[in-house]
Amino acid sequence: MKACAIVILNYNGEEMLKTFLPSVCTHSSYDVWVIDNASTDSSVDFLKEKYPRIRLIELSGNFGYAGGYNSGLAYIRGEYNYYILLNSDVEVTAGWDSLLIEWMESHPDYAALQPKILSWKQKSLFDHAGAGGGFLDAYGYPYCRGRVWDSIEEDLGNYNDSIDVDWASGACMVVNATVFHELSGFDSAFFAHMEEIDLCWRMRKSGWKIAYEGSVEVYHLGGATLDRASPKKMYLNIRNSLSMIYKNETSPGFTRIFLVKSLLEHLAALSFVIQGKKEFSKAVLDAYRDFKSKKSSIEKFQPETDGRVEVKRKGKVALVFWNWKILGKKSYDQL
Template identity: 35%
Template sequence: MKGFSIIIVTWNALEHLKNFLPSVILTDYPDFEIIIADNASDDGSKEWIKSTYPDIKIASFDRNYGYCGGNNRGVPFAEKEILLFLNNDVKVEKNWLHDLNRVFSEGNVAAAQPKMRSFENPEFFEYAGAAGGFMDKYGYTFCRGRIFDKVEKDHGQYDNQPDLFWASGAALAIRKDLFIKSGRFDEDFEFHMEEIDLCWRLQNQGYKISYAPQSVVYHLGGGSLPMGSPRKVYYNFRNSLFMLWKNYSASSLQKRFMIRLFLDVIAAWKALLTGNPKEWLAVFKAHVHFFFSLGSMNKKRRQLQKLRTNPDDPETMLNISVIWKYFFKGTKSFTDLKN
């Protein structure tokens, strides 16, 4: 049986801790620990944890390092075989670790996620992870149970266990040794897509990303950056380019990267023409920052390409355009997308 180190990054989110941490405490599993990675909160979070749950480890940092930096700095406090990066706004079912343990007992699995439902609408999947993540050939991400803004109701249609392209960072379980060996979360990402980048790196090194359908959690979501926020748009566009440049196979970088840039330009001008200049500006800034960072991204790409065991892209990258399927063909579910 695997041991789990549950790492929860928090910054001035005492109310989230009060509402969601109790369910994690009540986890029914014989071998787990909880580590609060505190990004210099000043709202009484550490004091409340110490008085309410004195057995929880607290890793206190000198400033707010965000999701990537907070989790990376929390790992040295972990003593178990499997790291589980859990958002502070996730409620878990009592037996949620058992199916994750089963998944890590199989084959060449490096990382996995539970089934993620919406905290506010529990019958529906949750936007950020649903039943596991995939990516199309141009780098657009989606989930089983969620394509763009269309979220499906969970009626067991995705209770099988395929290999995924990515597992959601809201509840990401990963082998500790592989997390460290693969280079941890890339802190240049700050927020968003860091887990996808990590999962892609692992697949390029020959490992699998999996899914535990009998492990169920409920995610509130939207806490750090709300939907539609220009800052979130900026991070999504910039980090997607970072990720593609670092991890694409040589042939895909040559054939597909310029197409992705062109699609970004279309998205930006669509935002401007539909009365959303802040979104247009966010995409523009994302592209400027990407090109100014190209030197460091090239260095990272060279290092990562040396670690590849397969010169091609992972088989879990679907050879489709989800933009075409969704907006032009009217495909709204993952099942129809695959067909």
């Protein structure tokens, strides 16, 4: 069995591949795979012509981030100890993959790891996705060192450490291949967004730890597939967040969280109407409607710990939105 496969998911990303694959091929030590979600552009032809050494898995349809990775990784199950899941819009740095795998091999009780993720457009700033390590507040809202809600911090070297976190970013994350498959990978019903946080939550409930390693840096463009400010992204984030919390929380815990989230997010929907952004209000309402319609088919996650103890949430913030919006705390060290 080989140590690691670097696996990139692609959907109509020819321009992203042209821009970012050179750094991956230059700086990587392990096999590089591309899973293609039935792209309709010239991505596949480009890969076959310009990068014949990259191993290509062509899927029959667009299964999103979650289903695309699940389907693609099923083809190589049992061949590698670790997968590095890498967005197609990420620039990597020298030695990045070897350092991450060395860290994982020396920490066998960890199931996932992410590096420091900085902005590709402005490399002195953290990226929105994962930044300096991801946490969850008591209501399931994610935040990061380096990114609190929509406020992005400058990288001043204060997150160059190695720490335990609640989740690793799907923009660039190492996963233990055996654990990934034992937990059935990502939830394909999510399609895209929040799936890596859900997977990490299930890992922690199963007794596995999640880490951040700040000595390794990568640079993420972000928004290459779906713009951060789009109603579709808001819909997926809210719908999938509700599903994630329902799956992983106790029933009383979910009820408490749902009441608070529902109040906040319906107030947000009303605010969008007042601002003339009816498409965002519709996204919120559609997310709640669709979650409620599918709630009965969502299975509660029942971990098999094999004697391991559940790893509790590391985030200490009760409600990150309150801290950010009302108390004006815009950086992690203010929380």
